[in-house]
Amino acid sequence: xxxxxxxxxALLALLELTNHYSSGEPLQIRQIAAEQNIPDRYLEQLLATxxxxxxxRSQRGAKGGYVLAREPWKINVLEVVNCIEGQDAxxxxxxxxxxxxxxxxxxxxxxxxxxxxxxxxxxxxxxDLADKRxxxxxxxxxxxx
Amino acid sequence: xxxxxxxxxALLALLELTNHYSSGEPLQIRQIAAEQNIPDRYLEQLLATxxxxxxxRSQRGAKGGYVLAREPWKINVLEVVNCIEGQDAxxxxxxxxxxxxxxxxxxxxxxxxxxxxxxxxxxxxxxDLADKRxxxxxxxxxxxx
DNA sequence: CAAAACCCCGGTGGAGAACCGGGGTATACT
DNA sequence: AGTATACCCCGGTTCTCCACCGGGGTTTTG
Numbered sequence: 001x002x003x004x005x006x007x008x009x010a011l012l013a014l015l016e017l018t019n020h021y022s023s024g025e026p027l028q029i030r031q032i033a034a035e036q037n038i039p040d041r042y043l044e045q046l047l048a049t050x051x052x053x054x055x056x057r058s059q060r061g062a063k064g065g066y067v068l069a070r071e072p073w074k075i076n077v078l079e080v081v082n083c084i085e086g087q088d089a090x091x092x093x094x095x096x097x098x099x100x101x102x103x104x105x106x107x108x109x110x111x112x113x114x115x116x117x118x119x120x121x122x123x124x125x126x127x128d129l130a131d132k133r134x135x136x137x138x139x140x141x142x143x144x145x
Numbered sequence: 146x147x148x149x150x151x152x153x154x155a156l157l158a159l160l161e162l163t164n165h166y167s168s169g170e171p172l173q174i175r176q177i178a179a180e181q182n183i184p185d186r187y188l189e190q191l192l193a194t195x196x197x198x199x200x201x202r203s204q205r206g207a208k209g210g211y212v213l214a215r216e217p218w219k220i221n222v223l224e225v226v227n228c229i230e231g232q233d234a235x236x237x238x239x240x241x242x243x244x245x246x247x248x249x250x251x252x253x254x255x256x257x258x259x260x261x262x263x264x265x266x267x268x269x270x271x272x273d274l275a276d277k278r279x280x281x282x283x284x285x286x287x288x289x290x
Numbered sequence: 291c292a293a294a295a296c297c298c299c300g301g302t303g304g305a306g307a308a309c310c311g312g313g314g315t316a317t318a319c320t
Numbered sequence: 321a322g323t324a325t326a327c328c329c330c331g332g333t334t335c336t337c338c339a340c341c342g343g344g345g346t347t348t349t350g
Contacts (some may be wrong), residue, residue, distance in 0.1 A: 001258065001259035003255045005306075005308060005309095006308080007305080012245075012247055014278040015247050028327090029326080042308065048328070058327060058328090059325075060317060060325095060326065061324095062317060062318040062325045063326085066328045070276075072173050072331085093200045095335075099155075100181065102160050102278055103153070105160075105274050105281065106157065109222060109266070109274065110146070110148045111212045113146065114341095116261040116296095117261050120258040122253070123168070129250050129254065135252065150338075150340095173295070173296090175295085186340065186341050187339065203297090203348095204348080205295065205347045206293095206294065206346090206348025206349055207295070208294080209294075209297085210295075210296085216309085236318095
């Protein structure tokens with residue numbers, strides 16, 4: 001199961017915004033891009049998609065930037081993926097009319113697998129990811145002691 | 146989660162071979178292709194991959210064709226997918242070295258989702274799919290009575 | 291020997307992923 | 321009002337790879 005650059009960059013950006021959430025200040029595209037080594041013109045595009053999907057809010061002009069649209073514990077990974085990849089990451093049955101019974105049976109098994117994966121992603125919020133990152137950093141520090 | 150044409154065609158072909166398994170006779174590429182509406186030059190390629198992966202056996206020359214290499218209840222959907230898409234459908238961590246802790250955290254969540262999907266596919270054998278197909282056909286017949 | 295059917299290898303066209311450039315618009319600050 | 325900053329919008333490019341195909345070779349049967 002391929003993790004696309006788009007999805008990875010989107011999640012990295014949202015994690016940055018999560019880490020910055022308590023300050024309430026907008027974070028600029030170029031700051032996020034520099035911090036996470038993301039091409040900033042591309043990130044601009046992804047953030048626009050996230051804004052249209054209601055996951056972030058933007059502020060134009062001087063002192064502008066992006067903030068999360070909701071608390072990080074209320075944004076789960078699945079909705080990020082669906083926003084970035086399009087709803088077709090979930091329900092591609094519209095374009096793929098199974099012509100035979102066999103095709104339908106295969107399709108259903110595939111859907112079931114997809115739903116199992118989605119279920120995992122839906123259980124993870126941005127806050128969970130940020131917490132994992134925190135505990136990972138803490139482990140690293142303990143190695144140095 | 147995208148079901149590629151490759152995987153779908155491979156599974157359709159293997160289902161045909163499953164339905165034909167009890168006869169013990171090889172099934173020709175062009176027969177399978179016609180039955181399931183698969184481009185036969187492409188199917189040839191896919192069956193070659195399945196043969197190299199040990200899922201089917203081939204017989205060259207007149208009266209030749211393909212048979213399953215094992216009993217249909219001993220071949221699960223996950224190994225078909227891995228054979229067709231390559232092992233990278235499972236372990237793409239080799240090419241994607243996460244440079245930051247954030248990247249690693251995201252990657253792990255993604256792996257977990259992939260494993261949930263794989264687990265579903267691993268539980269389904271070709272026999273299971275064939276049985277589902279059978280009961281689906283029986284349902285259709287009951288609608289006509 | 292001839293026909294049938296797999297085997298092998300390389301190729302093409304088109305879609306889309308990854309990324310970028312240029313110009314416009316909104317906002318804060320002086 | 322003017323200027324600088326930073327998002328907004330739209331379109332474009334290059335490259336990869338998916339889906340599929342063509343041509344010729346090799347094996348097997350009758």
